[in-house]
Amino acid sequence: MEAVFEILAEPNRRAILSLLASSQRSVGEIERQVRLPQPTVSKHLRVLREAGFVESRVDAQRRLYRLKPEPFQEIEAWLAPFRRFWSTHLDALERHLDRVDPPEPAKRKIRRKR
Amino acid sequence: MEAVFEILAEPNRRAILSLLASSQRSVGEIERQVRLPQPTVSKHLRVLREAGFVESRVDAQRRLYRLKPEPFQEIEAWLAPFRRFWSTHLDALERHLDRVDPPEPAKRKIRRKR
DNA sequence: CACGTATATGAACATATGGGTATATTATGC
DNA sequence: GCATAATATACCCATATGTTCATATACGTG
Secondary structure (H helix, E strand, O other): OOOHHHHHOOHHHHHHHHHHHHOOEEHHHHHHHHOOOHHHHHHHHHHHHHOOOEEEEEEOOEEEEEEOOHHHHHHHHHHHHHHHHHHOOHHHHHHHHHHHOOOOOOOOOOOOOO | OOOHHHHHOOHHHHHHHHHHHHOOEEHHHHHHHHOOOHHHHHHHHHHHHHOOOEEEEEEOOEEEEEEOOHHHHHHHHHHHHHHHHHHOOHHHHHHHHHHHOOOOOOOOOOOOOO
16 A cells, blocks of 8 residues: 555645545546646546545546545554654644744634644 | 655655654664664654754764654644544444454464564 | 547656765764 | 764765646536
């Protein structure tokens, strides 16, 4: 199996996966949302399909693509040994995240999830 | 910043990170454990350092490398939207994981890894 | 069955990156 | 200050992979 992290290394593939996280989509829909030529999208979908990130269902001339959960769990599994580590550094972590993605200025706005 | 997933796409870098997950190490120690030529190790360490995955501390002529937590949390953050999704598929997931890494057969033989 | 739509595939190319060897740098101990 | 150890960098090369354009395949409709 092609390693999951190699698959995710490609920004357009991550974009496609993020799209599919909300709902399944046809190739044409994906193509329009990520603004890539159709062959490019099809090729990325092929990679994602062969790596088990997505599966496709035939709907007339369309193919509807949707996520499969397994590879995500593999990532989780790989991350597990590090989780112990970073949980002991939560303070530095929050400072870092505030730099990367500063929280709303404490009014009554909803605090952004991270 | 170079995207975290691109960094993790490299197997040797993942190996180095896994090593550092247990404790900090010098370049020479890493070199011996991952069985790569020293320049290769130094290059990967540079990439990891510039991406914020590790930091180095000077100890005489050695540099001790240790993990930094922030990039791991970025991965967590990226995964979050998908977590909702895969948690609704736990059954299929467990079946998959059993295929990838079967649980011990409860006897006393050790099942061969694949 | 001809045509349009939707998707997949093939070929050619450019680029990025990891590995290898040699060399530079920095620190230490004498 | 010199020899040695530990690590970093430069340069070159080979390979892998993403993009583009062209074309092929599959399905649906008249």
